[in-house]
């Protein structure tokens with residue numbers, strides 16, 4: 001058995017109605033098992049389990065083949081896997097984190113990025129990265145959308161600044177032939193819808209009802225469909241490793257169903273190996289060049305974003321490849337999923353995607369200055 005690593009790692013997740021009382025149980029189990037291998041103290045907890053006046057947290061850990069509930073000291077490192085659903089939910093988490101901060105200093109394994117607009121603005125400032133960003137502005141309403149459509153070939157893509165899983169995205173299209181406005185989209189529960197409006201004004205009014213109070217981005221609509229009309233993108237997972245250095249864990253294509261607008265796995269997409277998929281679309285030579293470019297960009301983005309947002313540990317970067325073979329950076333996720341690797345049978349990347357957060361947490365704990 002390795003020497004115990006000084007310090008504890010708390011994995012912060014959301015509550016669940018069961019069978020275990022927290023989300024991502026499979027991922028959490030694997031994290032605990034890897035931690036055990038290095039004799040690290042790792043446990044799972046939810047915001048409501050932290051109480052003022054108490055200096056222990058009732059958490060779960062996976063030991064010798066089963067889940068055990070016990071009391072744990074406050075964490076030295078928090079791996080934040082809590083996905084806020086709304087402001088109330090977010091406040092619950094903030095309350096928990098301020099209770100923790102007041103009692104025991106901790107560091108985040110990785111930071112959450114502050115929404116798609118802040119990330120876009122930071123990336124725009126890099127000469128090397130900016131050419132791969134779709135033109136994007138903050139959505140302000142109908143007048144702006146009408147102007148955009150007339151100067152961008154009659155098409156636009158709208159996405160919420162804090163969206164995930166392709167939910168609440170919209171593709172807006174007008175044609176010169178008539179005054180009709182066509183909208184394809186994904187609802188809040190990720191179902192696909194289509195609407196045709198007899199005139200633009202009705203369409204714009206409806207779009208504003210859909211966007212509501214949410215902040216939206218208005219973006220150049222990209223032709224990201226395969227020859228089978230499946231929208232696809234390439235997800236790259238970048239993570240820090242056991243030496244605290246960024247490394248590319250793996251990449252996979254995600255393709256949505258025909259004409260389904262988004263490629264996210266949560267919206268019904270399927271993962272594929274990158275080279276065979278791209279090879280079928282654009283030929284092997286071009287595909288190898290694209291993979292090379294995507295790798296270069298992926299290696300550049302993490303440390304660049306760290307210079308703006310502080311220390312990070314893992315990022316999921318979504319790349320689009322359009323019909324002309326041009327690469328686009330669609331978004332950067334600070335709480336990436338990792339199921340695409342096991343879906344395509346890339347077990348090495350699947351394993352590393354789970355090991356890396358623990359390896360990096362171990363690196364952080366071991367490099368702490370000793371009292």
Ligand SMILES: Nc1ncnc2c1ncn2[C@@H]1O[C@H](COP(=O)(O)OP(=O)(O)O)[C@@H](O)[C@H]1O
Pocket residue numbers: 134157159163164165166167169219220221222223224231232233261262263264318330331
């Ligand atoms: N500008 C765009 N034009 C066409 N399709 C897009 C565009 N931006 C995103 N998409 C599609 O929508 C999906 C979701 O967009 P993304 O920006 O990754 O937001 P999120 O995954 O957080 O909902 C992408 O994976 C891609 O399939």
Ligand SMILES: [Mg+2]
Pocket residue numbers: 165166264318331
């Ligand atoms: Mg995405």
